[in-house]
Amino acid sequence: MTAPLYDTMAVIGCGLIGSSVIRAAVAAGAVGRVTVADPSAAVRERVLALGLAQSVTADPAQAVAGADLVVFATPPLAIGPAAALVAGALKPGATVTDVGSVKAAVAEAFAQVLPANVFAIPGHPIAGSEDSGPDAGFAGLFHGRWTVLTPQARDDAPYLAAVERLTAFWRAMGALVDVMDEKHHDLVLAVTSHLPHLIAYNIVGTAADLEEVTQSEVIKYSAGGFRDFTRIAASDPIMWRDVFLANKDAVLEILGRFTEDLQALSRAIRWGEGDKLEELFTRTRSIRRSVIEAGQETAEPDFGRRHSEE
Amino acid sequence: MTAPLYDTMAVIGCGLIGSSVIRAAVAAGAVGRVTVADPSAAVRERVLALGLAQSVTADPAQAVAGADLVVFATPPLAIGPAAALVAGALKPGATVTDVGSVKAAVAEAFAQVLPANVFAIPGHPIAGSEDSGPDAGFAGLFHGRWTVLTPQARDDAPYLAAVERLTAFWRAMGALVDVMDEKHHDLVLAVTSHLPHLIAYNIVGTAADLEEVTQSEVIKYSAGGFRDFTRIAASDPIMWRDVFLANKDAVLEILGRFTEDLQALSRAIRWGEGDKLEELFTRTRSIRRSVIEAGQETAEPDFGRRHSEE
Numbered sequence: 001m002t003a004p005l006y007d008t009m010a011v012i013g014c015g016l017i018g019s020s021v022i023r024a025a026v027a028a029g030a031v032g033r034v035t036v037a038d039p040s041a042a043v044r045e046r047v048l049a050l051g052l053a054q055s056v057t058a059d060p061a062q063a064v065a066g067a068d069l070v071v072f073a074t075p076p077l078a079i080g081p082a083a084a085l086v087a088g089a090l091k092p093g094a095t096v097t098d099v100g101s102v103k104a105a106v107a108e109a110f111a112q113v114l115p116a117n118v119f120a121i122p123g124h125p126i127a128g129s130e131d132s133g134p135d136a137g138f139a140g141l142f143h144g145r146w147t148v149l150t151p152q153a154r155d156d157a158p159y160l161a162a163v164e165r166l167t168a169f170w171r172a173m174g175a176l177v178d179v180m181d182e183k184h185h186d187l188v189l190a191v192t193s194h195l196p197h198l199i200a201y202n203i204v205g206t207a208a209d210l211e212e213v214t215q216s217e218v219i220k221y222s223a224g225g226f227r228d229f230t231r232i233a234a235s236d237p238i239m240w241r242d243v244f245l246a247n248k249d250a251v252l253e254i255l256g257r258f259t260e261d262l263q264a265l266s267r268a269i270r271w272g273e274g275d276k277l278e279e280l281f282t283r284t285r286s287i288r289r290s291v292i293e294a295g296q297e298t299a300e301p302d303f304g305r306r307h308s309e310e
Numbered sequence: 311m312t313a314p315l316y317d318t319m320a321v322i323g324c325g326l327i328g329s330s331v332i333r334a335a336v337a338a339g340a341v342g343r344v345t346v347a348d349p350s351a352a353v354r355e356r357v358l359a360l361g362l363a364q365s366v367t368a369d370p371a372q373a374v375a376g377a378d379l380v381v382f383a384t385p386p387l388a389i390g391p392a393a394a395l396v397a398g399a400l401k402p403g404a405t406v407t408d409v410g411s412v413k414a415a416v417a418e419a420f421a422q423v424l425p426a427n428v429f430a431i432p433g434h435p436i437a438g439s440e441d442s443g444p445d446a447g448f449a450g451l452f453h454g455r456w457t458v459l460t461p462q463a464r465d466d467a468p469y470l471a472a473v474e475r476l477t478a479f480w481r482a483m484g485a486l487v488d489v490m491d492e493k494h495h496d497l498v499l500a501v502t503s504h505l506p507h508l509i510a511y512n513i514v515g516t517a518a519d520l521e522e523v524t525q526s527e528v529i530k531y532s533a534g535g536f537r538d539f540t541r542i543a544a545s546d547p548i549m550w551r552d553v554f555l556a557n558k559d560a561v562l563e564i565l566g567r568f569t570e571d572l573q574a575l576s577r578a579i580r581w582g583e584g585d586k587l588e589e590l591f592t593r594t595r596s597i598r599r600s601v602i603e604a605g606q607e608t609a610e611p612d613f614g615r616r617h618s619e620e
Contacts, residue, residue, distance in 0.1 A: 130598065192517070192531040193531070196539055198575065199513060202568065204597055207501050207597075218498075220488075221458075221499065221503070225506030226501070227601060228538045231598065233591075235595075258513060259569070269565075280511055281547035284543040294529045
């Protein structure tokens with residue numbers, strides 16, 4: 001049996017992602033001991049009951065003491081304050097990372113509050129589900145999914161070795177690992193994740209507020225496309241509130257472009273410009289093919305899921 | 311063996327839905343003979359090769375001659391012209407229906423061009439997939455899905471009997487059947503299907519046009535929510551062009567509300583109004599629960615599909 005990559009891992013915030021990191025890391029033999037800090041008594045109780053950690057506390061500073069790897073898995077805006085809270089208690093040489101969906105804000109917080117003798121490497125596993133909480137996590141969550149690391153602009157050997165070790169950690173959990181600049185990460189994710197969630201939340205809200213169409217009708221006929229949006233719009237409210245606030249600039253920039261395009265589309269419908277509609281719809285169809293070819297989606301029928309309206 | 315509900319069924323336009331109606335109706339023993347008309351030589355060839363019909367022609371009038379049930383399964387805007395073309399060839403007493411996603415335009419076309427001695431009953435099975443063409447159809451497509459019929463404002467006994475028979479036809483194929491006014495149908499579907507498709511087409515188009523984020527990055531990180539939109543945005547371009555043109559008023563009305571709500575959301579992000587975001591995101595989450603409870607979505611994990619970003 002090989003030695004674990006990290007003797008002790010501290011997970012700060014133990015919801016869907018935090019508990020999945022624990023399950024996956026333990027299953028892979030990538031960590032020895034696990035400590036957890038969570039502000040919720042109910043969550044701490046579940047973590048104990050599920051046997052996820054050797055030590056569970058409300059105090060993040062207590063959880064990180066002696067830890068070789070610290071993983072912040074709180075909602076994005078809570079990461080900075082939590083990092084400030086534990087800064088004095090970190091073990092010299094520890095690797096400090098996170099799993100937040102926004103990276104520039106975390107990178108800045110880490111740079112401001114963490115001591116120079118730890119290795120700060122922000123990270124983001126692009127995986128999740130519509131469920132939340134420690135019971136929702138599972139070891140296979142990261143399998144075949146991308147995790148993006150956004151290391152600091154350092155090229156000293158110990159730091160590079162720490163990045164390499166953290167990369168090995170994610171790979172041990174079955175993830176594919178990519179490295180990029182935190183600002184670019186936030187722009188890419190604004191397109192592929194944050195805007196889709198914003199749009200889904202918005203359309204479900206619009207539908208709920210209609211007077212002419214009842215909510216039960218919306219639900220009854222949701223197979224026509226709406227259903228897919230309800231799934232996305234069921235994601236954790238606090239986490240997503242934080243994502244939009246923490247990635248405001250990129251989200252508003254992408255949203256502005258989306259709105260411009262939507263106005264043009266609206267105008268084409270109003271004036272009956274069928275050729276413009278057909279051109280766009282043909283173009284987007286070819287993008288779907290690329291997604292399938294890239295293996296981000298199976299091409300196999302899955303009749304319970306993929307029906308859209310026709 | 312019971313007699314079929316209709317001795318001869320003519321299907322005008324044999325793509326995903328038309329070919330699925332044939333497969334399902336034949337499997338259920340609901341029809342005897344099947345005739346098909348399609349303007350595409352390639353489609354006609356596939357229909358013959360698949361053995362879907364006893365007679366295949368390019369001429370709709372020839373296909374409907376002697377048919378007891380005529381099903382228009384062309385893109386929405388082609389239904390009116392096709393109905394005008396066959397009007398003189400229809401068998402007296404025949405039932406004429408369609409499977410288009412927009413109903414007011416079809417109801418109007420039927421009322422204008424069809425003779426008084428046939429029973430015109432527009433219909434819409436809310437089922438489909440991202441694939442198109444006669445090879446994509448399958449007998450189970452309508453199983454457990456709603457089909458909406460929008461009968462004319464007639465209450466003579468022969469017409470009501472024709473509606474009852476058409477209802478039995480859809481039920482034989484496993485569908486749930488609902489009856490409503492065509493204008494209400496178009497408003498409900500504008501919310502649950504047409505707007506979701508428009509939004510999905512738009513966001514995929516916006517993403518494709520970005521200079522700062524490459525298309526391969528968009529595809530690589532599509533698991534964060536974008537992927538679900540690419541599936542919807544891969545639907546048949548011609549059919550969807552027609553849907554937006556044929557249901558212009560309802561779509562623009564719902565789109566206007568969506569855009570208003572989106573502006574308010576954008577403003578809340580810009581001004582950091584986290585409470586407003588959290589309130590909406592909590593509300594939309596509860597709608598998802600209703601969708602699951604209504605059985606429009608299984609609550610069971612389906613890890614290949616339901617991952618959204620976190």
